[in-house]
Structures are given as structure tokens and as C-alpha cells.
Amino acid sequence: MRFPEDVPVLTDDAVTLRAHTADDVEPAYRMCQDPVMQEWTTIPVPYLHEHAVHYLTELIPAGWRENTLWAWAIEYDGKYVGTIDLRDGEGGVGEVGFAVSPEVRGRGVMTRALKLAVRYAFDTLGWERVIWRAFVGNYASRRVAWKVGFHGLVTIPGGGRSRGVRKDEWVASVGKDDELEPKRPWWTIPVLEGGGIRLRELRTSDAQRVMEACADERTQRWLTGMPSPYGLDDARGFIDSRPDAAAGGEAVAWAIADPATDELLGNISVFGLQQRMDKTIGEIGYWMHPEARGRKVMSTAVELVLAHAFRPIEDGGLGRRRLVLKCADVNTASAHVAEINGFTRVGSERLADPRRDGSYDNLLTYDLLAEEYSVR
DSSP states (O other), rough: OOTTOOOEEEESSSSEOOOOHHHHHHHHHHHHHHHHHHHHHHHSOOOHHHHHHHHIIIIHHHHHHHHHTEEEEETTTTEEEEEEEEEEEEGGGOOOEEOOOOGGOOOHHHHHHHHHHHHHHTTTSOEEEEEEEEEOOOOOHHHHHHHOOEEEEEEEEEEEETEEEEEEEEEEETTTTSSSSSSSSSOOOOEEEEEEEEOOOOOGGGGHHHHHHSSSSHHHOOOEEESOOOOHHHHHEEEEHHHHHHHHHSSSSEEETTTOOEEEEEEEEOOSSSSSSSTTTTEEEEOOGGTTTTHHHHHHHHHHHHHHHOOOOGSSSOOOEEEEEETTTHHHHHHHHHHHTTTEEEEEEEEEEEOOTEEEEEEEEEEEEEHHHHTT
């Protein structure tokens, strides 16, 4: 192909993909000074002006001529705002990479650009599948890929490399027959307030309180799946894993906090949101910091979560039809939380709840239906 004459212009009327020009060098150079860009991509650091010149005026034209790299400038509101490229393509499978300027992030520009590029890969290049990769933690890139229907996400330890350092990598893909739309929910974590408490996202600053709560003897007794002993690294790992659970549509977790001091009092989650054939069920789980016990904090937290969990998805809720809560039959405090919130005991599994000493307790199951909650 000739460059730039044969580079196709792709547009959806809001975003245009076009051939790069010499005028794009300066804005591309400025974009690559962004710390976020440098953190999540493999560009050289420090990024010099000569790097931008080489990439835009030599590597990209050569890629088009040799049919090995198909890279477009992303134009929005009449300005260059980023680059997106397709590469490889051997055997009908290739990869996509993209970057966008800080000033237009959050406006849907990259999502539009990605749809245009993926459609070109399928309709013109004849690819069967497009692969997306990002370093673990790059939720902005992951969200763009999610919006365009990339799915089957896996984590490859040490799968990526940046400037000589191996990093864990996310990989997902989309096929030519897939709809370019999300395959499962990406849950948000709204702030919920009432009854003297606030539910909010967990933060790294909560790690000490999480450790204290989860290392507590009573928490360790009832939640045998937790590490024992439970240290600060375990707390950090738990906090770091919550955004991944929400992004994957699996669970939503809140820190229960004091509204005056913002100090963590406990944690409450709705999980199992995509694990069953019936995607309208969820299970509630929780634990408390020992200092918050006996103050009706957990009963209030469950009450707040119920309203959000039963609210329709289109109204910002979780759209649950049925919620389940399980506890050991001798865990009377947890059973009380279920009963005071209107749950009905629906079953008991004999000796199904293991303790750390090798013994077992009976496991009680409670549930609450959306139709029951709506008439309360």
C-alpha cells in the first residue's frame, strides 16, 4: 500500500481515523509525556521528540507499505488526539493497541475509535479475531475493551514486558461474529448512606483496619476461607482484588464506614452475580471490625444494600430477583442480621460449614425475593 494515499479514512461522524501527518508529531510527543501513558505502555522513557518523529514518519508508513502494521491517527473535534493500530494478522488473528490524549479521556473517543478499527480488521483485512492486551491494573484500557465486546479475559503472570521488566498482563479477544457490545456487566460502587453509616469503595488506606478485622478471632472462626494468620499483605490483596471483581461482573463490595471519621467499620459484598445459570441471583456476605460490633451496624448495612441490589439495572442497581445469605447455625449474630432484614430461612445443610479445627457446623440458608422486598 502507498502511504498516505491508500490509508483508508474510517469515521462514525464523531471520531475519524486517518493517516498520520507531520503535523501530528508535536501533539503525539506531548501525549507521550503523560505519566499515565508512560506507566501503562511500552514507550521509551524518557520519551524524546525524535521518538515521535521516528514512529510517525518512519515506522507507521513502513507498516502500511509492508502490510504488517495498520496505524491511524485518531482525530476528534478537528484535532489529533491519539493513535490506534492493528498488527500481525497471521492466520486471521491479530492484535490491537491504542493510546489517547489525557484531555479527551472519559468522552468515549477511544471506544468509538476501537470499534472502527476492529470493524476494519474483520470486514477489510478478513481477520477472524482481534486480541487486546494490557498490564494488570490498567482499568481505563480494560473498560474500553469491555465496551467493545472483548471477552474471555485471562491474567497471564509475567505475560507482558515494559522497558526490560516483566509485568502481569490481561488478555481478552473479540471474534468477527461477536456483537461489539459488553458481554457482562461492569458494576459501579455507589456511595450508600443511612442509619448513621456510609457504604463506599474500599481504599488502600483501609488496609490496616481490614487486617485488624480479618485477623480477629471471631472473623477467623466463621470465615475459614480467609488466610490464617491474616496480615497486612492479605488486606492489601483483598482491597486490590475488589475492582477486578466489579469489572468482571462477579461481585460488588463496599467498605462500611463511619460517616464522620470515614474509618472502616466492616465490609459487605454481593457476590456470585455471574456464577450461576440464573444471572438474577446474588449472595450477601459480610464481616465486621470488632470495635463496631453490637451497634446494629451490619443490620443497617444489609438494609442499604438490599435497596441497591433489588433496584433494576437500568436504574443503576444490580437487578437481582433473589438474594441469598448463608451462615453457620451456631452463628446467631449473623442469623439475626438475616432475620431482622426480612430474610426467610429456606434450608439447612447438615455439617456443611467447616471450621479450622476440622469440625463442621450445619449451614443455614436464608433468602429474600424482590417481590417480598417491594411490599415491605
